[in-house]
Amino acid sequence: MGIMKPALISDDTRPRVEPAGLSACFEAIWPDVSGLLPPEAVAAVAAGAATADSEGRPCRDSLEVLRALGWPGLPVPVKLLGGGASLAQCCAAQRALGAADPALAIALNMHLFSVGLMVEHWKRRADVSWLLLEAIASQGRIVASAFAEPHLGGSVSRSTLRARRSPGGFRLSGLKRPCSLAAEADLVCFQMQVEGEDEVLVALLPTDAPGLTVQRSWDAMGMRGSGSETVRFDDCLVPDELIYYRAPAGQDDDEILAAGVIWFSLTSTACYLGVAQAAMDSARATLAGSRINHLAATRDRLPSYQGAIGDHTGALLTLESACASLAALMGQGGSPQALLPMCLAVKQQAMEVVPNAIAAAIEACGGMAYSRSLPLERLWRDAQAIRFHPPTRASTRQYLGRVALGLPAQLDLDEAAPQLEKLDESGR
Amino acid sequence: MGIMKPALISDDTRPRVEPAGLSACFEAIWPDVSGLLPPEAVAAVAAGAATADSEGRPCRDSLEVLRALGWPGLPVPVKLLGGGASLAQCCAAQRALGAADPALAIALNMHLFSVGLMVEHWKRRADVSWLLLEAIASQGRIVASAFAEPHLGGSVSRSTLRARRSPGGFRLSGLKRPCSLAAEADLVCFQMQVEGEDEVLVALLPTDAPGLTVQRSWDAMGMRGSGSETVRFDDCLVPDELIYYRAPAGQDDDEILAAGVIWFSLTSTACYLGVAQAAMDSARATLAGSRINHLAATRDRLPSYQGAIGDHTGALLTLESACASLAALMGQGGSPQALLPMCLAVKQQAMEVVPNAIAAAIEACGGMAYSRSLPLERLWRDAQAIRFHPPTRASTRQYLGRVALGLPAQLDLDEAAPQLEKLDESGR
Amino acid sequence: MGIMKPALISDDTRPRVEPAGLSACFEAIWPDVSGLLPPEAVAAVAAGAATADSEGRPCRDSLEVLRALGWPGLPVPVKLLGGGASLAQCCAAQRALGAADPALAIALNMHLFSVGLMVEHWKRRADVSWLLLEAIASQGRIVASAFAEPHLGGSVSRSTLRARRSPGGFRLSGLKRPCSLAAEADLVCFQMQVEGEDEVLVALLPTDAPGLTVQRSWDAMGMRGSGSETVRFDDCLVPDELIYYRAPAGQDDDEILAAGVIWFSLTSTACYLGVAQAAMDSARATLAGSRINHLAATRDRLPSYQGAIGDHTGALLTLESACASLAALMGQGGSPQALLPMCLAVKQQAMEVVPNAIAAAIEACGGMAYSRSLPLERLWRDAQAIRFHPPTRASTRQYLGRVALGLPAQLDLDEAAPQLEKLDESGR
Amino acid sequence: MGIMKPALISDDTRPRVEPAGLSACFEAIWPDVSGLLPPEAVAAVAAGAATADSEGRPCRDSLEVLRALGWPGLPVPVKLLGGGASLAQCCAAQRALGAADPALAIALNMHLFSVGLMVEHWKRRADVSWLLLEAIASQGRIVASAFAEPHLGGSVSRSTLRARRSPGGFRLSGLKRPCSLAAEADLVCFQMQVEGEDEVLVALLPTDAPGLTVQRSWDAMGMRGSGSETVRFDDCLVPDELIYYRAPAGQDDDEILAAGVIWFSLTSTACYLGVAQAAMDSARATLAGSRINHLAATRDRLPSYQGAIGDHTGALLTLESACASLAALMGQGGSPQALLPMCLAVKQQAMEVVPNAIAAAIEACGGMAYSRSLPLERLWRDAQAIRFHPPTRASTRQYLGRVALGLPAQLDLDEAAPQLEKLDESGR
Structure with missing residues (x-):
């Protein structure tokens, strides 16, 4: 071992670590999205957050800022006229929006989820779903996600709404809530279950479709500017061609x-x-x-x-x-x-x-x-x-x-209390 | 919006998500290191873990298995005859070892830390440190890290041991503990402070250097097979050419x-x-x-x-x-x-x-x-x-x-209790 | 052991445990205070809570309900015309109020603390403090606690306000906030530090004392009905006879x-x-x-x-x-x-x-x-x-x-970061 | 309010709070049990703890110390020749023992539980159970609790052991484990279920009863000195007169x-x-x-x-x-x-x-x-x-x-996963 003779390192030449705060950390792990979402836009969005909170309504100016930047088409591939942002870029952009106006960010996140889902679909399928993505990106359409319903218990693959087969599509009545940006969106994406069948359909409708109305109901402790209102379907026709996806109820292994x-x-x-x-x-x-x-x-x-x-x-x-x-x-x-x-x-x-x-x-x-x-x-x-x-x-x-534990897993809660059920049945 | 007509997705063609357990997760994020650490080697190491625990000594057979695989040179660049493993690969390998024999893994981790530090040094310097790395890789040397001392309080940039300048190097007396694999290693890496100066030196010594002895002292609740004994220096000469690194005490911004x-x-x-x-x-x-x-x-x-x-x-x-x-x-x-x-x-x-x-x-x-x-x-x-x-x-x-908080940060704890100090001084 | 022959216990005679919910638990550990605070009063207080929250003002009707019940004198001994409630009874009553209107309960808790402190004082002293307690109890006076100040850091035995000695008492200027029920209380209890001395005085003043004003400033996320406004002293005279208590600043071992x-x-x-x-x-x-x-x-x-x-x-x-x-x-x-x-x-x-x-x-x-x-x-x-x-x-x-740890303890935080202080001094 | 003039409190007469450490706290809430368990006895028990841990056996000297103090009869009423300790005193004594030798304390806690249960029974019943309590107290008998069984899942009102009716009592075969102090106790208290019936019996047997043996099996990470061995019943006769208690399986509302x-x-x-x-x-x-x-x-x-x-x-x-x-x-x-x-x-x-x-x-x-x-x-x-x-x-x-939630509650876990059960039944 006698041959080893490492040079001494003198103080003055060593690279130093300067205190850089957390921003250097974030830059090291998140992609730079200042091109997609410039700092001025972030500042403009931030400026509207307090008012949106106190008024309990989304900030429309901020929405316009984002539309002008092509935000609705952010994850849509470039060849479909979108922003071509990856999931990591979308996350980085949402992180910046979340810091500026949490309510608007979480409301738009529902749009992003719907569009992201469509992109994932489009990547795997040679179908015409590109038309829809192109429309969203080129026309700056905002899609509201009307997936939440009162008695779902957080299930993501079921619906309590029953759709009736009807010429050219399905007839639907019922409520969806909360649905962020319901009053500001151009399209609504939602799921429904076919009456008498164990099948869940996912569909899109324009927000001006006959029979679809938005009821103001959002008055929450926080996220007050997310506009998470109630969407009401009154014998609303959902045409077959706007049905996007089908799966058995409760199945989530897709x-x-x-x-x-x-x-x-x-x-x-x-x-x-x-x-x-x-x-x-x-x-x-x-x-x-x-x-x-x-x-x-x-x-x-x-x-x-x-x-x-x-x-x-x-x-x-x-x-x-x-x-x-x-x-x-x-x-x-x-x-x-x-x-x-x-x-x-x-x-x-x-x-x-x-x-x-x-x-x-x-x-x-x-x-x-x-x-x-x-x-x-x-x-x-x-x-x-x-x-x-x-x-x-x-x-x-x-x-x-x-x-x-190596067991089959699903996203729906699976449990019961058999003894308590027995007591219930015995008439307590 | 009438033009969009996404094709229906039928059940039978959808790609399904099968329950795969956690192994699929781990494979998705960790590099495959079965080439560096074959399953048979992992199994052999695992077989020795219980005995190492009950005897309170590292499993020498397992060490031999790993030496035979070139484990000591794992992170050493290929051109220096090492395994050329990246930090991510080293982590994946340590994860596998940790599951097989935690005590051996954590003991070898100290070697890995020392060698990783040398590699990081070598990458930034055009000096002769490659000789040392080549020796470790080609001869399968294990380096024990003798950085822990009783009253350091976890400081990583100080020492309580005082080295005295002496012809050709420094004379050192004192104890280091716990030092994993002290009795099994070929080299010891350690730090010491120069007497009367505010400088910390990091040096390497062969474990058979005159004045260096290992005292059996490790008898802990767990990690019993890590061989984390006491290294004793008795007026031991540390030659200048084995001093690897110098820095002011307490400075950790390098x-x-x-x-x-x-x-x-x-x-x-x-x-x-x-x-x-x-x-x-x-x-x-x-x-x-x-x-x-x-x-x-x-x-x-x-x-x-x-x-x-x-x-x-x-x-x-x-x-x-x-x-x-x-x-x-x-x-x-x-x-x-x-x-x-x-x-x-x-x-x-x-x-x-x-x-x-x-x-x-x-x-x-x-x-x-x-x-x-x-x-x-x-x-x-x-x-x-x-x-x-x-x-x-x-x-x-x-x-x-x-x-x-955007403040200067260091790895040494920086605090005091002034009121309590006053009471101490006033003789309570 | 053959002699032992315990009788069998047959099912039908065993005492049964019926599900009683948590109320039986609470009854087992808390004293019954329905005499001091009847259910109708609790219901009346509960009825005002939501409005108090939305308006950001204490519910005056609820305060009147409580005054009518003698609530201000709750912990004052019966022989001083008070409710004679023990600390446990006061806790039970506050628990009931907290469930009915949290903001009013926490606001009144400050009164209770001041009066509780006076009672503890009175128990240990043969002085004239009974006059004050009797006045509070017999006249239903509410005492606001103006102990909070912006830069105290939660100290309970200091003040940042400096009082100047003046004929017949002290002259005081400065702000106290938040001070619950400042605008509803009859008296204010507060501490101040003597200018140039290391002594803290606790005093009482009527809320209509010259130089004492209440500024509306309370607009918080919660406890909105606690009326925790700002008390302002403008060269306000605090007469010697209303000084209640003296102690060296920071001393809390009394x-x-x-x-x-x-x-x-x-x-x-x-x-x-x-x-x-x-x-x-x-x-x-x-x-x-x-x-x-x-x-x-x-x-x-x-x-x-x-x-x-x-x-x-x-x-x-x-x-x-x-x-x-x-x-x-x-x-x-x-x-x-x-x-x-x-x-x-x-x-x-x-x-x-x-x-x-x-x-x-x-x-x-x-x-x-x-x-x-x-x-x-x-x-x-x-x-x-x-x-x-x-x-x-x-x-x-x-x-x-x-x-x-067996060390001297005080309620004031005692700490410093010496290295950071050095950096500060060196001009960062 | 002008009449109130509280006397100033001068520093030198105020009662001071001296730092007393935690012992003053404990003394304020726990009864003094130094009469039941003198400090010398605690010290003697503490002295044996380390050896009991390393040898994996209860310390018999400590047991003798406690027997000599009448510990087995601690909670037995004085008129039944016991120590007459309340539950609070028993807790305080167990707390002291737990600090001295945790393994012995937890082992004896099983005895205490059995005897405490008997005392609670005796308080409510005019039967001959006093004979048993008197025997335990006067003769210093230790009762081991053999309630744990491998597949109970922590149920406290069931047994997996099936007892067969037989002339004069029941015949029992099976294992109970872990059973603390099984090899040191005089009596074993245990539960069993009647074959073909939904009834659980609690019985006592002397440890030298024919068919009852103790198997050494305890070798755990901790509580090594608790002697929590396996009790084995081999067609062991449990006489009717030693059956202490009966209840339907799973019923715990007694x-x-x-x-x-x-x-x-x-x-x-x-x-x-x-x-x-x-x-x-x-x-x-x-x-x-x-x-x-x-x-x-x-x-x-x-x-x-x-x-x-x-x-x-x-x-x-x-x-x-x-x-x-x-x-x-x-x-x-x-x-x-x-x-x-x-x-x-x-x-x-x-x-x-x-x-x-x-x-x-x-x-x-x-x-x-x-x-x-x-x-x-x-x-x-x-x-x-x-x-x-x-x-x-x-x-x-x-x-x-x-x-x-105001629902019927029981100590046995009540739950199932219906979807998973369906998958199991469908042959996964």
Whole structure:
């Protein structure tokens, strides 16, 4: 071993690591989307967020800014006149929107999910679905997703609405809610079950279709600017040619559906990572301005506050890395089958990590953060919506557990309480 | 919109998602390292783990298996006669070893860290450090890392040992512990501080150097086969030509050190992800064989147990994705400066996620898992070691918090309790 | 052993345990306060909560209901014309109020804390403080606590306001905020520091004292009906005879102060336990009415939802038992010195347990709970205020840690970051 | 208000709060049991713990010490020649034993549970059960509880063993395990189900009964000195007069059973609170001796370590208060029906709080705590057993959730996965 003689490294030539804050981290893992979504556009969207919250309506100016940028066609392939953005780019864009106006971002995320699903379909099929994608991209159409219904329990492959066969299509009556941007969208994408059959159809309708109305009903604690109203079908005709997809009720082992759930899981997580980032940015400024007199220091310079922020930074950064890398793998042609459990895992972790991080940031700032004069309280309220997007926590943890246990897994919750049912039947 | 007419998708042609378990997930994110570490070798290593645990000594047969595969030169570039494995491949290999024999994996991880650091150095320097790397790779040398000392508090850039200048080098006396594979290694890598100066030197010595002895002292709850003994220096001469690196004490803003901490953070996390995987595999088999009579079902088929496993699967999969992707980014030339906070975040999260997942798996299995007749209890004990690797939780959370707050950050804990110090001084 | 022959117990004579819900639990640990606070009064207070929230003002009708019941004198001894309620009774009453109108309950809790402190003082002193207590009880005076100030960092034994000695008392200028019920109270209790001295004085002033004004400033996310406005002192004379208490700044080892912190910790925890109870009651009704069609069951009858609620029920019941029993021990003459760490522990745990329980209940209910049409979202917003009451989490965990470590402990946070300070001084 | 003039309190007369550590807390909430269990006895028991752990056998000397003190008759009424200890006193005694030798404490806890159950029975019945209690107390008999069986899934009101009616009693074959102190006990208490009937019988047998043997099988990670061996029945006659109790299988709504579960929940929690206390004591000494050189302080004097210990101190103190107060309420004649949910809540919280506290204490101490040279690792291993005592976490959270939801609740887990069952039936 005598021959080894490494040169000494002198201090002055060593490359140094300068404190760069978190922005260098995010740049290292997320694609640059400033071309798709320029900083001025982000600033314009951010400017409308507080008003949208107080008025409980989406900011139409922000929508116009985004339409002008071709946002509706973001994930549509370039040859179909779209933005050609990958899933990772869509996530990065949604993350930026989520930081600017969480309610608008999550509302548009429903559009992105529908369009992403169509793109995944188009990639696998030689059919005419390209016409629809081209129309969305070239005409800047916004698609609202009317998949939520009161008694679905978060199922993503069922409907409680029953459609009746009718000449040229199906007749449908019933309610869908909440449906983001229902009053602002051009098209509605929704599912329905065929009466007397075990089949679920997914269809699209223009929002001005006869029999389709939007009822104002959205008045929530947060995400107030998402316009998540009620869509009402009154004996509305759904023509055969607008039926997009069919599958047996409750079946969710389809690769395209898996791809759709992946799109939704990652883009929605990205929105909330944006919300978390906005909250952390606001907390940083607040902590830097919040002096504790008897310690002669601002809060940000005290170990307790650094540690409390650091705990959640660790959780957030892990989530960011996972979300960004899974989106990239999907874009590189990764198998939806293999990636689905990890994407659901990321969505499930985000339900834990994002609200906890924002709560801790607010707590660190003290009572000031509770006031409506800072954006923190709005971001806190908006972030809570992460708890409600299907698939629910209950079904996701069962799904993940079954995958880990090597059992067949589905996204619908599968459980019963037989003893309690017996008591019910015996007349309690 | 009348022109769009997407073709109906019929059931029989849709690609289906088959339940594939977690292995498909892991394959999607980790590189295949079966060429570097064939399944037979993994099986051979696994066979020695229980004995190593009960005897409290590393399994020498397993070490020989790995030496024969060229494991010591794994990350050394091919042109220096090494395995040329990337950080991501090293992580994948350590993950497999961690599942087979956690103690051996974590012990060898210290070697990997030292060699990874040298490789990062070599990539940035046109010096003769290649000689050392070539020697390690071609002769299968194992390098023990003697960086731990009793009163360092997890600092990675200081030493409590004082070296005295002497003709041709430095004279050193003192103890280093715990030092994994101290008795099995060919070389020891360690740091020392120059007497009367604020400079830390990193050096290498052959384990048979005069004045260097190994004292048997390792008798721990877990990782019993890691051979983490005490290295004793008695007026031992460290020649100038074996001094590898110099830096002021406490300074950790060096890109090579950052790269080294990244190597350690990710490869050690990968080891513990392997331990978690082994525990989950064992729990799966146990739950599938554990019938609850009054429910007429095995535990794995019950929603409660699925959900409990699923909660931790979600956390583990998120961590796996983050760890694998950061290792890949580093291999693609990512900036250590930008990646360091995320890699520390992953290591910090692993301290939470891995022990909790194993505890939950064991709890789900019931009292059986407490018995020494199943491997679960050994994996559980081994996994606890994750709490002790520097940088400590306390310093990492402060580091991450400071990065998030836009403040200068260092890996050494920086804090004091001035009021308490006053009381101490006033003689309480 | 042959002699033992226990009689068989036949089924029909065994006492049975009927499902009684949680109310039987609460009755077992909390004193009955329906005499002090009749159900009709609770119902009347509950009826005003939603309006108080939307208008952002305390409900004056509810205040009148409570004044009519003698609520301001609740803890004042009977011989001083008060309600003679013990700390445990006060907690039980606050718990009931917290379930009815959280904002009013927490606002009145500040009164209770001031009066509780005076009672503890009076018990230990043969002075004329009984005059004040008698006035509060007999005239139904409400005392607002103006202890919060912007840069205190949650200290309970300091002030940033400087009082100047002046003939007959002190002259004071400055702001106190937030101060609950500032505009509704008859008296204000507050602390100030003597200019140029290290002494803190606690004083009382009528709210109509010259130079004292109330500025409307309260517009928060939750607890909107607490009227926590800003009290402004403009060269206001504080007469010597209204100075109630003196102590060196930062000193908190006084038994009366300890008793005061115990009063505040337990009664405020009880308020939030009431909020949690109201949320659980609302969630129970929602879950019982929320059917998941494909499982043919309402959510409350499904194991996942039962388990999720059960996790938090476990944490809440433990907290209820601890809170109730410590209040009882204090009433039995327990030493404030011995009880303080446990009461702070209960307050600290409540910060974790209550928001988590409510969030989980809301998540279980699904998106419906996010709507303003159910009381859940209001309760959720109100509950977040638990994060802001001093002593802060940071100082409390340090206090508890020091007690456990056998070190001197104080309620003020005691820490510094010496390295960062050096960087600051060097001009960064 | 002009009349009020509270006297100023001068510094020198105020009662001061001296730092008293946690012992003052414990004294305030737990009864003094130094009469029942003198410090010398505790010290003698503590002295045997390490050897019992390494040898994997109960310490017989410690058992003799306790027998000599009349420990077996501790909860037996004085008029039946017992110690007359209340449940609160038994908890306090078990807490002290748990700190001294966790394995012996938890083993004896099974005896205490059986005897406590008999006492609760005797209080409610005018039968001859007093004979048995008197025998236990006067002759110092130890009763082993053989209630655990491999496929019970933690049910407390069922058995998988089938007893055949036979002249004079029942014939029984089968295994019970683990059964603490099986080889040291005088009597075994166990349950069995009548062949062909839905009835569970609880009986007692002397350990020298023909057909009853003890098989050495206990070799676990922790609680190694609990002697939790296998009891084997080979066509063993259980005479009618030794059958103690009968109930339909799965029925757990009996007040005496509820009282028994309360005894077990609180005394076992108290054991583990003792283990936690011993770990905290050991950690305190270790942290006070563990200097971090670059901070020039021992770990206990650093805010990070104080805060980390403080977080868990808060959780532990809340649990201690709840456990002690519920035991006291039970002793004051509280209704088992009302107290059961809270006692189960305490047991369930302890499963979370105790292992987390010990893990955090160990982590704070650093690698030293992983070594077998300190008692911390043994206490960590012992504490993990808290995860395995029935009722299990899964059934308890369902029970608590159902109580909170106003539904009928039972201690047996009640759940199924109907979709998965269908797949199973269809031949997967």
